[in-house]
Amino acid sequence: MKAQLEAIRKGALDSIAAAQEMAGLESLRVKYLGKKGELTALLKQMGKLSPEERPAMGQMANEVRAHLEEAIEKQAAVLSQKALEARLKLETVDVTIPGKRPAQGHKHPMYSALDEMKEIFLNMGFEVMDGPEIEQADYNFTRLNAPENHPSRDWTDTFYLTEDSSVLLRSQTSPMQIRAMEGYGVPIRMVSAGRVYRKDEVDATHSPMFHQIEGLVVDKGITMADLKGTLNEVIQQIYGRDTVTRFRPHHFPFTEPSCEVDIQCYKCGGKGCPTCKGEGWIELLGAGMVHPKVLRGCGIDPEEYSGFAFGLGLERLALGRYKISDMRLIFENDIRFLEQF
Numbered sequence: 001m002k003a004q005l006e007a008i009r010k011g012a013l014d015s016i017a018a019a020q021e022m023a024g025l026e027s028l029r030v031k032y033l034g035k036k037g038e039l040t041a042l043l044k045q046m047g048k049l050s051p052e053e054r055p056a057m058g059q060m061a062n063e064v065r066a067h068l069e070e071a072i073e074k075q076a077a078v079l080s081q082k083a084l085e086a087r088l089k090l091e092t093v094d095v096t097i098p099g100k101r102p103a104q105g106h107k108h109p110m111y112s113a114l115d116e117m118k119e120i121f122l123n124m125g126f127e128v129m130d131g132p133e134i135e136q137a138d139y140n141f142t143r144l145n146a147p148e149n150h151p152s153r154d155w156t157d158t159f160y161l162t163e164d165s166s167v168l169l170r171s172q173t174s175p176m177q178i179r180a181m182e183g184y185g186v187p188i189r190m191v192s193a194g195r196v197y198r199k200d201e202v203d204a205t206h207s208p209m210f211h212q213i214e215g216l217v218v219d220k221g222i223t224m225a226d227l228k229g230t231l232n233e234v235i236q237q238i239y240g241r242d243t244v245t246r247f248r249p250h251h252f253p254f255t256e257p258s259c260e261v262d263i264q265c266y267k268c269g270g271k272g273c274p275t276c277k278g279e280g281w282i283e284l285l286g287a288g289m290v291h292p293k294v295l296r297g298c299g300i301d302p303e304e305y306s307g308f309a310f311g312l313g314l315e316r317l318a319l320g321r322y323k324i325s326d327m328r329l330i331f332e333n334d335i336r337f338l339e340q341f
């Protein structure tokens, strides 16, 4: 039995020293010291020994067990140290490697054009206002003096949100004129930009959602000369000092008189080219003197106060400003396009 114990000790110590992984070490522990292990099996045979032999054998068996346990523990420490070193090596961070720069975006060209506009108006003493895209028909049409049968009121033109046609997605930013006068009274100088909605098919110059900038000035003694002077100044700040403008008579329900403002084509200088569709002029905005009925509807006496208003499409402004040929590019958010600005 002594020889057997020695054999177990020797074999076990060799295997333990050779173990290279924790799992292997654990199975060695089971193999020798486990309930069904070799040492345990041998101890079960102690009963066969003579009473004189038993104590010495028992002591030796305990020594072997303690020896093996110690050897396993030591080897486990060696293995876990090795594992730690391997992991540290694997996970080393080289702090000197240059970082990955996150791709940085920038302002959309249309919003750059809008910011430029706002800046110009702020410098002229205008306030910038915000208003709702979900609007009452009353503000979008009626109080802007649009007759009951005005074509833009049609369900085929405007997105109504209620069966009774009382609430809609605003089709223009002009209701902000009413909100400004109603909310702040006179005198007033404001611009307001935002989304408007119309039932238009998408093509190179149309979209069911687009942006407008609205402007309104009401004070004592405001005349058409103020309208022309202000708009000429703004247009020249945007398109250059040598830009030629043209004020053409037009009709809008909420202004009287009304006009449309064109600029001489920046591409051909007025000769006629594809950009201006051979006209030599490019339409920029609608404007006019605020209709007395509109003023009166907001509690302002048209005998005492007068004003002018204007509205323009922001997409078209950006197309002209940055020489973009198709409005769809504004909305598609193709990085290759946007990166050019």
Ligand code: DAH
Pocket: 171, 172, 173, 174, 214, 215, 252, 255, 285, 286, 287, 288, 308, 309, 310, 311, 312
């Ligand atoms: N709201 C008009 C449109 O959408 C544009 C416009 C014209 C606005 C004349 C104005 C204005 O303030 O005076 O076509």
